[in-house]
Amino acid sequence: MTVSIKDIAKAAGVSHSTVSRALGESPLVSPDTKDRIQRLAREMGYSPDAQARSLVMGRTQTIGIVVTTITDPFIAEIVQAVESTAHDHGYSVILASSNSRRRREIAAVEMLRSKRVDAVIVTSSRVGALYQAHLDQLGAPVVLINSRSEQRGPYTFSVTVDNRHGACLATGHLIRRGHRRIAYIAGAANHSDDFDRMAGYRQALGEANIAFEPSLVVRGTGRVDCGEEALTAVMDRSDVPSAAFCYNDMTAIGLLRAARTAGVSVPRELAVVGFDDIPFAAYVSPALTTIAQPKPEMGKRAVEMALALAGGEVSDLPGFTNVVVRGRLVVRESSGERMQVEHQPASESDGGGSS
Amino acid sequence: MTVSIKDIAKAAGVSHSTVSRALGESPLVSPDTKDRIQRLAREMGYSPDAQARSLVMGRTQTIGIVVTTITDPFIAEIVQAVESTAHDHGYSVILASSNSRRRREIAAVEMLRSKRVDAVIVTSSRVGALYQAHLDQLGAPVVLINSRSEQRGPYTFSVTVDNRHGACLATGHLIRRGHRRIAYIAGAANHSDDFDRMAGYRQALGEANIAFEPSLVVRGTGRVDCGEEALTAVMDRSDVPSAAFCYNDMTAIGLLRAARTAGVSVPRELAVVGFDDIPFAAYVSPALTTIAQPKPEMGKRAVEMALALAGGEVSDLPGFTNVVVRGRLVVRESSGERMQVEHQPASESDGGGSS
DNA sequence: GCCCCTCCTGCACACGTGTGCAAGTATACC
DNA sequence: GGTATACTTGCACACGTGTGCAGGAGGGGC
Numbered sequence: 001m002t003v004s005i006k007d008i009a010k011a012a013g014v015s016h017s018t019v020s021r022a023l024g025e026s027p028l029v030s031p032d033t034k035d036r037i038q039r040l041a042r043e044m045g046y047s048p049d050a051q052a053r054s055l056v057m058g059r060t061q062t063i064g065i066v067v068t069t070i071t072d073p074f075i076a077e078i079v080q081a082v083e084s085t086a087h088d089h090g091y092s093v094i095l096a097s098s099n100s101r102r103r104r105e106i107a108a109v110e111m112l113r114s115k116r117v118d119a120v121i122v123t124s125s126r127v128g129a130l131y132q133a134h135l136d137q138l139g140a141p142v143v144l145i146n147s148r149s150e151q152r153g154p155y156t157f158s159v160t161v162d163n164r165h166g167a168c169l170a171t172g173h174l175i176r177r178g179h180r181r182i183a184y185i186a187g188a189a190n191h192s193d194d195f196d197r198m199a200g201y202r203q204a205l206g207e208a209n210i211a212f213e214p215s216l217v218v219r220g221t222g223r224v225d226c227g228e229e230a231l232t233a234v235m236d237r238s239d240v241p242s243a244a245f246c247y248n249d250m251t252a253i254g255l256l257r258a259a260r261t262a263g264v265s266v267p268r269e270l271a272v273v274g275f276d277d278i279p280f281a282a283y284v285s286p287a288l289t290t291i292a293q294p295k296p297e298m299g300k301r302a303v304e305m306a307l308a309l310a311g312g313e314v315s316d317l318p319g320f321t322n323v324v325v326r327g328r329l330v331v332r333e334s335s336g337e338r339m340q341v342e343h344q345p346a347s348e349s350d351g352g353g354s355s
Numbered sequence: 356m357t358v359s360i361k362d363i364a365k366a367a368g369v370s371h372s373t374v375s376r377a378l379g380e381s382p383l384v385s386p387d388t389k390d391r392i393q394r395l396a397r398e399m400g401y402s403p404d405a406q407a408r409s410l411v412m413g414r415t416q417t418i419g420i421v422v423t424t425i426t427d428p429f430i431a432e433i434v435q436a437v438e439s440t441a442h443d444h445g446y447s448v449i450l451a452s453s454n455s456r457r458r459r460e461i462a463a464v465e466m467l468r469s470k471r472v473d474a475v476i477v478t479s480s481r482v483g484a485l486y487q488a489h490l491d492q493l494g495a496p497v498v499l500i501n502s503r504s505e506q507r508g509p510y511t512f513s514v515t516v517d518n519r520h521g522a523c524l525a526t527g528h529l530i531r532r533g534h535r536r537i538a539y540i541a542g543a544a545n546h547s548d549d550f551d552r553m554a555g556y557r558q559a560l561g562e563a564n565i566a567f568e569p570s571l572v573v574r575g576t577g578r579v580d581c582g583e584e585a586l587t588a589v590m591d592r593s594d595v596p597s598a599a600f601c602y603n604d605m606t607a608i609g610l611l612r613a614a615r616t617a618g619v620s621v622p623r624e625l626a627v628v629g630f631d632d633i634p635f636a637a638y639v640s641p642a643l644t645t646i647a648q649p650k651p652e653m654g655k656r657a658v659e660m661a662l663a664l665a666g667g668e669v670s671d672l673p674g675f676t677n678v679v680v681r682g683r684l685v686v687r688e689s690s691g692e693r694m695q696v697e698h699q700p701a702s703e704s705d706g707g708g709s710s
Numbered sequence: 711g712c713c714c715c716t717c718c719t720g721c722a723c724a725c726g727t728g729t730g731c732a733a734g735t736a737t738a739c740c
Numbered sequence: 741g742g743t744a745t746a747c748t749t750g751c752a753c754a755c756g757t758g759t760g761c762a763g764g765a766g767g768g769g770c
Contacts, residue, residue, distance in 0.1 A: 004725090004726055004727085005726070005727070006726075006727095016727080017727095017729080020727065020728060020729085021728085021729090024728080026729095048726090048727080049725090049726050049727070051725095051726080051727095052725075052726035052727045052728090053726080053727055053728075055725095055726080055727075055728095056726085056727050056728050056729085057727085057728075
């Protein structure tokens with residue numbers, strides 16, 4: 001049914017080799033036959049068979065992306081950037097979602113291996129040991145986005161956001177707004193993202209000579225439903241904090257909802273800052289101040305890294321195994337106006353200039 | 356580098372045909388050699404080459420999905436369902452996003468054709484003439500989700516939500532809540548979805564013997580930023596409506612934001628109902644009453660339809676060319692409490708029982 | 711002992727494409 | 741005209757897999 005180069009060859013009265021060369025812009029064919037064949041190919045509606053080609057070439061011009069679920073808007077934005085960048089480089093993208101189920105994760109990797117993808121990008125939050133073994137066997141370079149593998153093998157590459165820096169930015173912003181009692185609504189325990197963000201939180205406190213108080217740290221889950229419990233844990237005390245930095249936007253949104261129903265005014269009584277800048281953050285009310293992860297850049301960097309690795313470039317360049325990108329403070333309503341004027345520059349800069 | 360069946364054949368001292376049969380569970384190999392070869396394959400870390408296989412078999416076990424952008428949470432949910440269902444049927448998914456740019460749309464279809472996908476699913480909102488031509492040339496069945504092609508060819512299949520029914524449900528809900536002056540904040544003009552939803556709006560009005568008033572229809576864009584203009588258009592009049600049915604959730608959310616800044620209380624002064632049930636709808640405040648499109652089901656049906664078509668089943672079964680699914684009313688806060696008690700059953704049913 | 715049948719295996723080809731090498735033809739130069 | 745050269749084309753093989761067909765081996769029945 002579909003027309004192959006052999007069909008074109010027959011129609012043009014040449015061998016299929018000539019057709020292959022003519023379509024491949026080889027200089028080994030005379031200009032007039034090249035024209036003739038190309039016109040013929042167009043007329044016959046020829047479309048090259050990518051599989052047959054990659055079977056010979058050893059490259060499929062395809063990358064795989066493994067996600068937990070694209071329903072997560074954060075992941076969706078990264079996937080969007082990955083697809084777009086891949087397209088610009090002439091690559092297509094096979095999507096595999098695991099729903100955090102181990103069996104599906106393994107099945108996904110197995111499938112991508114069978115499909116002979118040139119590289120794999122993973123945004124799964126946790127890369128377990130068994131999974132790692134499968135990745136090693138993959139034969140293609142793997143780039144992790146915002147996820148750490150348990151045992152970092154020699155073939156582990158990643159793009160991560162600078163969690164510590166972002167958290168420092170967020171907390172510093174609250175401090176410059178005049179807050180001194182700032183709670184941290186944490187994510188799930190034993191999560192390295194949470195660990196680093198908490199470190200940034202403490203660093204910002206330290207730089208402002210504010211003592212870290214463990215009781216102001218409330219353990220959460222990273223999901224929206226932990227907001228209610230967090231609010232009571234924070235507000236049911238004699239010395240209530242005036243601000244809260246949240247592990248991520250979903251936690252912050254949960255906190256906002258709880259505050260509304262509890263009659264706590266945001267930002268007047270409680271200023272709130274999130275992390276991630278998911279699309280919703282701009283639409284909740286009050287609109288959420290947060291740390292924007294440069295998701296398009298992260299996706300782009302991951303693809304370029306993956307393709308460079310697949311191209312067989314040297315992979316042990318210093319600093320190339322883990323690209324760290326920095327987030328950006330997005331000030332909206334939930335962190336309020338400046339509470340009291342201090343002696344400091346009028347404009348609030350992003351970087352804070354520290355370190 | 357990667358191990359092929361020839362390598363296994365050499366190691367086992369048999370021909371590659373025997374290996375192929377042994378791994379394919381063919382009854383033509385003796386049980387003991389089958390065992391030996393399978394064990395060997397496992398030990399050597401063999402992974403079948405999907406490309407070579409599909410080159411012979413004529414099927415790639417792959418479907419393509421074309422979207423405008425997976426950043427749209429509505430589309431993301433559909434893609435999730437598509438990927439999941441495809442996986443269950445042993446198929447993998449190639450993702451292509453067009454960003455509504457015609458060139459990319461065409462490039463995407465061309466790419467999927469080269470990859471020889473067995474079927475294509477499209478969630479692009481508009482399928483233009485040029486695009487249609489490319490789809491026809493694709494050689495694979497195409498299933499449209501919630502999108503109509505301009506000229507419906509013989510090979511056009513689709514899964515769509517019953518827009519009229521959904522709009523009727525939403526408007527009827529407002530009517531049963533006691534509202535009689537109900538505005539419709541429309542989507543982009545010349546959009547068939549908008550056309551059908553408006554028809555459902557009018558139908559519900561008619562069934563309640565409420566006269567349709569053209570001035571209560573405000574033209575919008577379907578995006579969040581049209582909410583402000585819509586609000587002033589609706590509220591700056593002598594006889595303000597008490598409720599508004601919006602073309603989609605983004606429009607409704609825009610309306611909610613505008614109402615908040617304008618000091619219009621929702622739902623007391625203005626009840627609002629949306630359409631789509633995007634994930635955000637539950638989190639805005641007041642939480643949005645809306646029509647939930649059964650996205651998982653739609654994705655599932657589309658895949659099953661596409662695979663049936665790819666399998667060469669009869670495709671002209673009546674009613675098979677366009678599957679219509681019905682949405683479901685999700686009552687939240689934005690449509691308020693019942694305004695006045697009428698003589699009607701206590702519990703409000705979804706279907707309304709009309710028609 | 712011979713024949714037939716069953717069971718298993720290998721040969722050879724196919725899918726659609728790219729490419730090294732040889733062979734062919736036309737052209738130019740002496 | 742002979743030869744060297746450049747240019748163009750075809751042959752044959754490769755990639756990794758599936759499968760029709762032939763043929764060999766072995767066993768059972770007469």
